[in-house]
Amino acid sequence: xxxxxxxxxxxxxxxxxxxxxxxxxxxxxxxxxxxxxxxxxxxxxxxxxxxxxxxxxxxxxxxxxxxxxxxxxxxxxxxxxxxxxxxxxxxxxxxxxxxxxxxxxxxxxxxxxxxxxxxxxxxxxxxxxxxxxxxxxxxxxxxxxxxxxxxxxxxxxxxxxxxxxxxxxxxxxxxxxxxxxxxxxxxxxxxxxxxxxxxxxxxxxxxxxxxxxxxxxxxxxxxxxxxxxxxxxxxxxxxxxxxxxxxxxxxxxxxxxxxxxxxxxxxxxxxxxxxxxxxxxxxxxxxxxxxxxxxxxxxxxxxxxxxxxxxxxxxxxxxxxxxxxxxxxxxxxxxxxxxxxxxxxxxxxxxxxxxxxxxxxxxxxxxxxxxxxxxxxxxxx
Ligand code: CAA
Numbered sequence: 001x002x003x004x005x006x007x008x009x010x011x012x013x014x015x016x017x018x019x020x021x022x023x024x025x026x027x028x029x030x031x032x033x034x035x036x037x038x039x040x041x042x043x044x045x046x047x048x049x050x051x052x053x054x055x056x057x058x059x060x061x062x063x064x065x066x067x068x069x070x071x072x073x074x075x076x077x078x079x080x081x082x083x084x085x086x087x088x089x090x091x092x093x094x095x096x097x098x099x100x101x102x103x104x105x106x107x108x109x110x111x112x113x114x115x116x117x118x119x120x121x122x123x124x125x126x127x128x129x130x131x132x133x134x135x136x137x138x139x140x141x142x143x144x145x146x147x148x149x150x151x152x153x154x155x156x157x158x159x160x161x162x163x164x165x166x167x168x169x170x171x172x173x174x175x176x177x178x179x180x181x182x183x184x185x186x187x188x189x190x191x192x193x194x195x196x197x198x199x200x201x202x203x204x205x206x207x208x209x210x211x212x213x214x215x216x217x218x219x220x221x222x223x224x225x226x227x228x229x230x231x232x233x234x235x236x237x238x239x240x241x242x243x244x245x246x247x248x249x250x251x252x253x254x255x256x257x258x259x260x261x262x263x264x265x266x267x268x269x270x271x272x273x274x275x276x277x278x279x280x281x282x283x284x285x286x287x288x289x290x291x292x293x294x295x296x297x298x299x300x301x302x303x304x305x306x307x308x309x310x311x312x313x314x315x316x317x318x319x320x321x322x323x324x325x326x327x328x329x330x331x332x333x334x335x336x337x338x339x340x341x342x343x344x345x346x347x348x349x350x351x352x353x354x355x356x357x358x359x360x361x362x363x364x365x366x367x368x369x370x371x372x373x374x375x376x377x378x379x380x381x
Contacts (some may be wrong), residue, residue, distance in 0.1 A: 009068045012053060016072035019048060020079035027082045031206035032353055037204070038119070039162055041085055046117010049151040050297065051090060054307070055099055057105055060115030066241070070248040070303035077252025078259070081357040082206035084252060090243035091157040093365075094121025097167050097183065097238045099246040110165050110185055122163035123242075124154035124186075124212050125235050132370055134169075137234055139214060141170035142183055148172070148184060148224065152215040153196065156364070160210030161195040164188045167238075168214070169231045181231035185223040185368035193355045203356035240318045241306060242365045247299040247321035250329035250361040254295065257336035257354035258288045258330075264349070265339055281339060293323040316378040323371035333358040 005013065023044065031038060045051055053069040055061025069091060077084035081209045095114045113119040130137035139152025148169050157166070168187045173180040174190055186193060196211030226234050264287060267277035302317035331353040337344035344351045362368045 003363075004070065005067070008064050009071055011264060012050075012062075012064055012068040013071040013235075015048060016050060016075035017078075019050070020076050024076070024080040024083060027273070029350065030282060031080075031082070033199070033347070035205040037086070037162065037208040041083055042120060043117060043141075045083075045087060049117075050087065051117035052095070052115025053091065055095065055115045059099060066244065066306035067300060067303040069240065070244060070299055073245055074252040074255070074299075075247040077249040078256040080206065081249060081253050081256075081354070082204045084249045085204050085207045086120075086159055088242065088365065089123060090163075090213060090248055092122040092242045092245040093238055094159075094163070094165060094167050095122035096241050097225055097234050098185065099164075100237070101183070101234055102185075103222075105222070106185060106225070114165060115170060119315055120159055120162055122157055122159040122166040122212075122369055123238070124157055124160075124166050124168040126156050127152070128155055134235060135178055135181065137169070137181075137187070139168070140174075141168040143172070143185065143221070144218070146221050147218040148182075148221060150184065150186070150192075150214040150219055152214050153261050154212040154214075155197075156199060156209045157212050158207060158209050160212055160358075161198070161207060165172040166212065167221075167225065167237050168212070171213075171325055171375065173196035174229075176229060178232045179229040181235070182228050183225035183231040183234045184219045185225060186214075186219055188318070190217050190219065193260075195215035201360075202355070203358070205304045205356075211334050220313065236315075240315045241363055243318040243371070244299065244314075245304045246365045247295070247302065247318070247325040248359055250322070250325035250358065251292065251295050251299050253358050253361065254288070254325070254329040254332040255293050257286075257333040258292055258350065260351050260354070261336040261339040262283065262287065264343075264365035268340075269332060272369070275339070282358070286336050288335055291328040291332055295328040316375055319366075319378075320372040322361075322365065323368045323375070326358070326368060329358040329361050330355075332350050 049062045052061030078188045098111045127137040141148040168186045170180040192215040199209040298321040302321040305311045305314040336351040
């Protein structure tokens with residue numbers, strides 16, 4: 001058992017850290033306040049190789065692994081959780097299923113530019129009436145010669161409206177239940193594929209979530225991912241990886257807020273001494289650290305498992321990492337606001353933003369109650 005990150009993983013973590021501190025930190029507050037998703041930032045991450053971390057060089061990537069991706073996502077989230085989300089959805093929810101299930105032609109056409117960062121990816125599963133009950137969507141795909149015709153709508157789509165490539169799930173035969181959903185690669189600009197409402201949110205305001213609308217969208221049959229009827233399995237397997245990414249994002253959020261709290265507690269003087277010298281604050285910091293370090297190992301272990309060829313399933317590990325790290329992020333960011341006292345509640349300091357950003361990690365890519373369903377399902381199977 002080796003708990004050390006290897007040289008490649010450390011190099012990638014340092015690259016992401018340097019980028020986050022130099023490029024993201026100076027503008028993160030403005031982008032949150034103005035609710036701006038800055039595409040140029042993600043493009044720059046592409047040029048650095050950050051958008052293709054776990055994929056092989058022939059697929060446009062840098063040939064590292066999923067633990068490298070997790071540590072990069074963590075570093076970005078320490079500074080800017082919104083960009084970490086865009087990064088995670090692109091790499092885990094869009095590129096991953098193409099990497100795992102794509103044909104050589106699909107990989108060449110879509111995965112290579114995604115991994116090189118010359119195109120941006122999204123993942124369309126959730127619908128207004130099909131969130132947790134992901135199988136119950138009403139988007140349909142009907143075969144018509146060499147095409148499938150898609151009709152329906154998806155909501156809460158991260159990178160929506162920006163992404164050149166979206167992996168979309170639609171029912172090809174509703175009567176077949178979990179075997180009646182299929183996955184498609186849909187290009188931006190395909191006639192009939194438009195964008196609806198842009199969400200106005202509590203947190204992750206510097207990322208974009210839009211409604212996707214499909215009206216008689218003709219998608220080439222060659223763009224089906226996997227076989228007809230494999231879509232639900234593909235969605236679930238993709239979300240297993242996505243949840244590792246959300247765990248890494250949540251870990252970074254907790255660390256970002258904790259770092260601010262430690263700094264402030266050492267500087268803020270009350271009763272003639274820095275508040276960090278008061279046991280009430282010191283013990284809060286100790287508990288924050290304890291939670292972060294335990295979350296780290298849940299996330300790193302799940303990310304490590306993702307790269308092991310002999311590991312058949314990491315669903316439960318991913319669910320544990322996502323649930324635990326996101327709960328830790330919520331607790332730690334709330335405590336960070338408490339350490340700052342009244343100032344923590346103002347927008348002058350970043351801890352309120354971390355707290356707002358943390359909340360969604362308990363919700364998206366499967367609520368934490370879904371993670372409990374997955375964990376208990378694995379125990380009781
Ligand atoms: N890997 C492989 N196969 C899987 C699987 C996995 N992880 N999970 C389920 N399956 C298979 C099952 O084995 C089963 O196959 P069989 O029929 O052959 O037995 C089939 O899929 C159906 O499984 P379930 O009966 O468990 O399905 P269910 O309808 O009861 O749903 C669920 C289970 C866990 C609740 C699932 O619907 C789920 O994860 N829901 C949450 C969806 C979600 O995370 N949405 C987030 C979307 S992205 C987002 O958040 C937006 C963003 O931009 C960030």
